[in-house]
Amino acid sequence: MTVNAQTENTKAAKENSNSDNAEVLLQLEKQVSVAVWIQFIGQIMEAYYLSKIMLVSEEVRSDANERQILLGAWVQTAGQFLESIGTTKQILTDEEKLTLEAQEITNLGDWLQSLGLVLEANAGTQIILEEKQQELEPTKFIP
Template sequence: MNAQSEKAKAAMAKENSQSDNEEVIAQLEKQVSIAVWIQFIGQIMEAFYLSKIMLVSEEVRENANERQILLGAWIQTAGQLFEGVGTTKQLYTDEEKSLTLEAQRVTNFGDWLQSVGVALEANAGTQIILEEIRKAEEEEFIP
């Protein structure tokens, strides 16, 4: 009987441990969702302030690379919004597979949009750097 009692205690301990892990995971998933929304707030602020710079500075407004950076920032903002919506849907969706899968698709679409926005910004940033290097080389050239 003692062996059965030990097995029962071990099984209960395993169940309790699994339940504790599920609670920890649920709490961490909520924190991830909050973090994604905080990122969205930061991203929308970045896009907003870049837009204001564009309105104020004619030099920035006339530069195609600067406009591409702004476009990239707004695309990232849209992607961050989709990721926030998808992450939150995943968190609050009951175990219905089709809804969870749809929420994952929304999150993934947001990730792809963010990637496109980052690529646009990175490309434009590289072009700006190359322009600055060319200008510096032209100024150094003394015939």
């Protein structure tokens, strides 16, 4: 009889533990969603201010690499927005089909962010190479 009572207590403890874990997991997922939205706010601010710089500076506006950096920032912003939407939808649904759709949205956002990052990194590399090339050019001697 005591073994049976101990087994029942162990089962009850495991069920409570699983319930507690599920609650902790849900809270952590909600915090991830908030963090992703905060990232989106930061990303949109970056793209916005880069756009403002582009409007103010003719030198920046006329440089194809600088325009590519701006494009990359906006592509990342779109991707971050989709990731935010997808992450939030995943938390708000228990339905398997809707969860899968939300995961697809999140994944598309990740891909867009990656594409934007590649655009920015490529343009940044080109800018660095151009600056190094200018340093290597001999200065002209004008008598």
